[in-house]
Amino acid sequence: MINSQEIKIGTCIRLDGKIWTCIDFQHRKPGKGNTVMNTKLKNVADGRVLERTFQVGFKLEDVRVERRPYQYLYQDATGYIFMNQETFEQIPIPEHQVTGFEYMKEGDVVEVVTDTSDGTILSAEMPVKTTLKITHSEPGVKGNTATNATKLQPSSRVQLLESRCSSTRAKQFKSTHATVAISVA
Numbered sequence: 001m002i003n004s005q006e007i008k009i010g011t012c013i014r015l016d017g018k019i020w021t022c023i024d025f026q027h028r029k030p031g032k033g034n035t036v037m038n039t040k041l042k043n044v045a046d047g048r049v050l051e052r053t054f055q056v057g058f059k060l061e062d063v064r065v066e067r068r069p070y071q072y073l074y075q076d077a078t079g080y081i082f083m084n085q086e087t088f089e090q091i092p093i094p095e096h097q098v099t100g101f102e103y104m105k106e107g108d109v110v111e112v113v114t115d116t117s118d119g120t121i122l123s124a125e126m127p128v129k130t131t132l133k134i135t136h137s138e139p140g141v142k143g144n145t146a147t148n149a150t151k152l153q154p155s156s157r158v159q160l161l162e163s164r165c166s167s168t169r170a171k172q173f174k175s176t177h178a179t180v181a182i183s184v185a
Contacts, residue, residue, distance in 0.1 A: 002062045004037045004054035012044070012063040012115075012122065015052075019044050019063055019115065019122060044122040047096050063115055065122060070112045072104050080104070082112060082124065093124050100126030133179055 007013070011022045024040035035056040042049050054060070070082035070091075078092040080101065093112070095101055104110070104126060113122045 001059045003056070004058040004060060005035075005056050007037060007039055007054075007060070012065050012113075013041070014061040014063050015041070019120070020050070021122065023049070044097070064117065065113050066116050067111050067113050069109050070124065072106060072108045072110060074106065080124070082110065085109070091121065093121055097121065098124040098126075100130075103130050103132065105130075105132070131179055 002011075002013075005027065007022050007025050009022055009025065013020055013022070020041035020043055022039055023042050026038040027035065028038055029035045037054045037056060037058075039052050039054065040049060041052055069085045071085060073081045073083055073090065075081065076092070079094040080098055081090055081092055083090050091112075098104070098110070108126070108130065110127070111125045113125065114120060115122060
């Protein structure tokens with residue numbers, strides 16, 4: 001059990017029989033009355049977001065989680081297949097539990113969060129940055145840098161190799177087959 005004021009981003013709690021993870025919190029002291037914790041909780045099973053306010057000192061059931069590296073192998077009808085780096089066990093994880101799946105490529109290592117009490121998979125988190133190759137890019141025209149030097153028009157977006165993301169913005173003079181670092185978060 002934890003007190004409500006101990007909730008931080010990433011804390012997992014069990015509320016109404018479901019597991020929720022904190023994605024945002026605010027410790028608030030109104031002009032009159034007791035201090036409260038405003039939280040934004042995400043259901044790990046279906047992705048619903050709930051805003052909940054707790055009085056300071058309110059007891060909550062915390063969920064002990066374990067973070068382990070898993071390697072992304074491939075995708076099939078059951079979801080994305082990951083392999084445990086230590087035991088070589090393969091597990092499927094549904095798309096809604098994987099953050100940044102648009103930028104995943106085979107061989108990427110992600111962090112899988114599991115409930116230690118029963119082994120339930122809560123989520124799979126991509127690293128903050130990943131590196132991808134550009135497969136197609138419209139050529140930049142000299143003199144087009146008076147304002148923003150990124151390719152903003154849909155016709156001149158950059159297509160990335162080995163990615164489920166069809167296009168993204170990149171610096172104007174990046175050429176085809178160049179490698180770019182992309183922020184997933």
